[in-house]
Amino acid sequence: MLRRRVIPCLDVAGGRVVKGTRFVDLVDAGDPPSLAERYAAEGADELVFLDISAAPEGRATLLEIVERTARRAFIPLTVGGGVRSVSEMRAVLRAGADKVSLNTAAVAEPALISRCAARFGRQAVVVAIDAQRRSAHSTHSWEVVAKGGRDATGLDAVEWAQRAASLGAGELLVTSIDRDGTRSGYDTELLRAISSRVTVPVIASGGAAGPADFVAAIRDGGADAVLAASIFHRRIHSIAEVKAAMAAAGLPVRAVA
16 A cells, blocks of 8 residues: 655745745745755655745746755655746756646646656646635635635636646645645545545645644545645644554554654
8 A cells, every 4th residue: 555645845935934824924934955854854755845936926946945955855855836838847857856846837828737747757747736615605616726826717626636637747736725824624625526536646735733634634535645834844743743643543654763
């Protein structure tokens, strides 16, 4: 059985790791390379580095910071933010990323997913989906938002997930904007709605408060991996605690040395 992955997330703005609530009210959380090294030593299975201001600012990924981060953490690294072409994806991979996350650019031009998958293999292509419930009374409908949660797209999140997978995404990073930074638990309904309709791995993101939430994202949401930021940055819970809870629930994980 495939091991379930625990993935700390580095949201980077202005060269620093930041964390907020529902993509706003950002506060400084540290230096990307230093945090990457710490998490690798603490047993993280992978890292996700998201240059969250690249798309809103219309610029490319900060490659120099990616390079420094990759040199400090010898575990798989996914990098996203500001990648709008095959050549830009190539540059990010050359900077040390193992996978590249596409979000705003893929929404604007879905064929980019296919071009990147054809050039680098679908295992290197992650499509990030930032999803928001359409209304407070809607339990089964989510809309895709782009540009760091700023722009509504009108796309149904579940339909977009299916299309992204069919176009060549090897993995989907699904973030609930409603839950992001709130520590109210992952949106397992959203995760289940997507994971039950695609055959590629789904990474759960947005809302983790404690180890039980990671278990629920996999057991109830059908996620293959779980991502979190603030609870690790602020040392509220450790990666070892999360993995111990997952193992106790019967989920296969890579042991923390």
